[in-house]
Amino acid sequence: MKFKMKAINYIILILILTLTACKKEVKEKTQMQEIKKISESTKKVQNYIKKDIIIAHRGSTYWTPEETEPAYLWARNIGADYLELDIQLTKDNELVAFHDDDLKRTTNIKEIFPDRINASINAFTLLELRQLDAGSWFNIINPNQANKKFKNLKILTLQDVIMIAEGNRIQRKNGNPIKIIINGNWNGKYQYEIDPNDNGNRPGIYVETKHPKSNIEKYLKDELTELGWNINNNPKEIQTQENKIGIANTKARLILQSFSPKSILNLEKYLPNIPKCFLLWRPDMKGNIKETYTKAIDFAIANNVHVIGTSIAGEPNNYEELTANWMAEMIHKFDLLIHPYSFDTNQQFIRYSNRIDGVFTNRTDLALTFYKRKNNKTSKEVLITLGY
Numbered sequence: 001m002k003f004k005m006k007a008i009n010y011i012i013l014i015l016i017l018t019l020t021a022c023k024k025e026v027k028e029k030t031q032m033q034e035i036k037k038i039s040e041s042t043k044k045v046q047n048y049i050k051k052d053i054i055i056a057h058r059g060s061t062y063w064t065p066e067e068t069e070p071a072y073l074w075a076r077n078i079g080a081d082y083l084e085l086d087i088q089l090t091k092d093n094e095l096v097a098f099h100d101d102d103l104k105r106t107t108n109i110k111e112i113f114p115d116r117i118n119a120s121i122n123a124f125t126l127l128e129l130r131q132l133d134a135g136s137w138f139n140i141i142n143p144n145q146a147n148k149k150f151k152n153l154k155i156l157t158l159q160d161v162i163m164i165a166e167g168n169r170i171q172r173k174n175g176n177p178i179k180i181i182i183n184g185n186w187n188g189k190y191q192y193e194i195d196p197n198d199n200g201n202r203p204g205i206y207v208e209t210k211h212p213k214s215n216i217e218k219y220l221k222d223e224l225t226e227l228g229w230n231i232n233n234n235p236k237e238i239q240t241q242e243n244k245i246g247i248a249n250t251k252a253r254l255i256l257q258s259f260s261p262k263s264i265l266n267l268e269k270y271l272p273n274i275p276k277c278f279l280l281w282r283p284d285m286k287g288n289i290k291e292t293y294t295k296a297i298d299f300a301i302a303n304n305v306h307v308i309g310t311s312i313a314g315e316p317n318n319y320e321e322l323t324a325n326w327m328a329e330m331i332h333k334f335d336l337l338i339h340p341y342s343f344d345t346n347q348q349f350i351r352y353s354n355r356i357d358g359v360f361t362n363r364t365d366l367a368l369t370f371y372k373r374k375n376n377k378t379s380k381e382v383l384i385t386l387g388y
Contacts, residue, residue, distance in 0.1 A: 042306060045275055053081040055080065055359060058071060063383065067134075067156060069170060070153070070383065070386065077197070077385070081203055087208065087216065089122055093219060095219060096129060097158060098155055103132065106137050112131055125188070135150035138150055149387070154177065158207075162227050163192050167202065168193060169192065177190040200244040203247055204247035207220070210260065224254065231251050231253065254275070255277060257278075258277075261278075264299075278307070294330075301336070307336065307337040307339050310323040311341060312348055314345065316345075323340045339359065340356055342362055345363075345366070
C-alpha cells in the first residue's frame, strides 16, 4: 500500500512539474508573439545594408591609436566596409571622434591641462582639444605596434573622418597639420588634400552617439546634411571604382548606433529612414535575461531600428555573452539584423559566423581573411604605404 501511495505521489509530482513547464513555455511563447515584426518601411531601409559587413571598430585599436587619422586611413585602405566612430560634442558645439567621456586614457591631458584632468570632453573647445597628443599613449601600452609617427596625433572631428572615407587626408607641412585661418584666427579646423596613397576604397561610416547631451543628434543631422552624407537631404555623389569598397555612394553610407534608448529616439526624430543599430550591454539589462532581451527587441521594432548590436564572449575583451544561439534566433525571428561587437580572434569569427550579419572588429585584417576578402598587403605594409 505504501509503495502504491509513493508511486501515485511521484506521478502527481511529475504531472505538476510538466504542467508548470508547459505553462512557462506557453507564457514565453505568448510574450514572443506579442512582439511585432519590423514594418515594411523599416524593412526597406534595412535592405540598404549589405550582408557580412566588416565594421572597423574605432578604425583600429590594435594596429594604431584608436579614432586617429592613421586608424581610419588604415581601415579605409585595408578594405573595411565601415569606419566606426564615437561622437562627442565640444563646448563650442563641434562634433569630434572620441570614445571616452574624459581625456585621461588616450591623451596627455595631465601635461596640457593639469587642473582639468577629470573634466568631461564636453567642457573643452575644439581648439583646446587639438592641443592634445592622442597618439603617444599607444606606443607605451603597445610596444610591439609602436610607431614614432603616432606621437602627437590629433583628436579628429566628424568631418575629418568623413573626408578620409572620401579618399582624403589632413594636409601637412613639415609634418604639422595646416590650419585654416579666418581673419587671422584659427578655427580649430585643418585643410585637406587628396590622399596620394588612397587605393580607391570608399567605406561608409558607422556613428555611435552616447547618452544625449546638448541635443547632439540635432548637431549630427545638421553636419551630415552639410557634408552631403544625410541621404534624406540632397546627398552628394561620391565617385567609386569597380572592385573597390563603394558603400559611401549608397543609401547605406551611414549607419547610426547607440546604447541609449533616448538617443535612438532622437536619432529617429532627426534622421529618419537611415539604418540604426540598438546596442545592448549586459550590465544594463537587469532582471531575467529573456525578458530584458524581449523588451529590447520590442523597443527596437517600435522605433524603426534595423539592427541589434550585441556583445560576444571570449578574450581579449571578456564581455558577457549576448550573442548566444537562442539570442540570435530571437533577433532574426523578428527580422532584425545582428552586428555583434567586438571580434579580435579567429576563434571568435569561427564560433559566431553562422548566426550574425556583420562584425564590429578591432582586427579588420583578420575579418577580411575570414571572409576570403584578404588584402594583398599586410597590415604593416598598408601602414607603411600610408606613411606610418
